[in-house]
Amino acid sequence: MLKVDVVTAFPDMLAGPLGQSIVGRAQKAGVLKLGFTNPRDFTEDKHHTLDDRPYGGGPGMLMKAEPLYRAIKSLRKKNSVVILTSPRGQTFTQALAKKLAKKKHLIFVCGHYEGIDERVYPEMDMEVSLGDFILTGGELASAVMIDAVTRLLPGTFKKQDVTVSESFEDGLLEAPQYTRPEVWRGKRVPQVLLSGHHKQMEAWKREKALELTKKYRPDLLNTSQAKKAAVNKSVKKKAVKTADKPAAKTARKTKKQTKK
Ligand SMILES: C[S@@+](CC[C@H](N)C(=O)[O-])C[C@H]1O[C@@H](n2cnc3c(N)ncnc32)[C@H](O)[C@@H]1O
Numbered sequence: 582m583l584k585v586d587v588v589t590a591f592p593d594m595l596a597g598p599l600g601q602s603i604v605g606r607a608q609k610a611g612v613l614k615l616g617f618t619n620p621r622d623f624t625e626d627k628h629h630t631l632d633d634r635p636y637g638g639g640p641g642m643l644m645k646a647e648p649l650y651r652a653i654k655s656l657r658k659k660n661s662v663v664i665l666t667s668p669r670g671q672t673f674t675q676a677l678a679k680k681l682a683k684k685k686h687l688i689f690v691c692g693h694y695e696g697i698d699e700r701v702y703p704e705m706d707m708e709v710s711l712g713d714f715i716l717t718g719g720e721l722a723s724a725v726m727i728d729a730v731t732r733l734l735p736g737t738f739k740k741q742d743v744t745v746s747e748s749f750e751d752g753l754l755e756a757p758q759y760t761r762p763e764v765w766r767g768k769r770v771p772q773v774l775l776s777g778h779h780k781q782m783e784a785w786k787r788e789k790a791l792e793l794t795k796k797y798r799p800d801l802l803n804t805s806q807a808k809k810a811a812v813n814k815s816v817k818k819k820a821v822k823t824a825d826k827p828a829a830k831t832a833r834k835t836k837k838q839t840k841k
Pocket residue numbers: 665666667668669690691692693694695696697709710711712713714715716717718719720722
């Protein structure tokens with residue numbers, strides 16, 4: 582079971598999306614335990630002030646250090662990892678999702694408004710960004726990360742191997758996938774996938790994953806994982822060629838039929 586606490590002044594921005602579908606089911610199954618802590622509950626003035634104007638001028642308001650500090654302190658245990666959602670942090674990746682999925686307790690801290698007082702940064706164990714763009718707050722960023730981590734937890738899926746063949750798992754994008762019907766608007770599912778020949782299907786998927794990665798994300802091919810996958814691919818290339826032949830033939834046939 583992974584315990585995840587989110588420090589946020591806007592819990593509804595996460596509670597809705599994370600209560601649905603697979604993450605919602607993971608909570609019901611006790612795989613994920615999700616809690617929200619509002620830093621506003623840790624303010625001491627009668628207006629429960631959470632933000633204030635930045636020193637030195639500048640637009641907007643900043644989240645005050647003390648309520649965040651106290652909210653984090655109320656949650657932190659020995660095995661906790663405190664993660665600040667921040668545009669200046671390391672970019673979130675599948676590799677990081679995997680690391681976080683092995684932890685026992687994650688605390689996501691959501692900045693809002695113009696961000697948070699610099700002095701509270703040392704309370705964080707890591708700062709993580711979703712990418713080079715600015716969100717209104719860390720809530721959606723936290724929701725995205727919690728989603729990605731939850732699907733890696735044992736027990737989230739009945740068959741955990743659904744996550745194994747996915748994009749980024751071996752440094753490559755995922756191979757194209759098809760479902761019924763076998764022929765859709767004249768477009769046929771590659772024959773090799775109907776063959777039932779496990780080895781040939783695996784080799785075909787590897788080959789296609791490599792092709793797609795070269796086309797869409799050549800930058801990924803420099804990782805050691807991807808290089809390993811590429812070596813496997815060249816060994817299996819012969820098998821793929823054989824497997825692909827009938828598929829190409831059928832595709833040509835279907836094209837002719839469609840033209841008629
Ligand atoms: C409007 S942003 C503050 C941006 C800040 N003034 C800056 O220029 O870097 C408010 C909060 O949203 C969250 N946030 C914004 N963009 C993000 C991103 N790309 N990744 C993760 N969190 C982000 C952070 O928690 C941030 O403190």
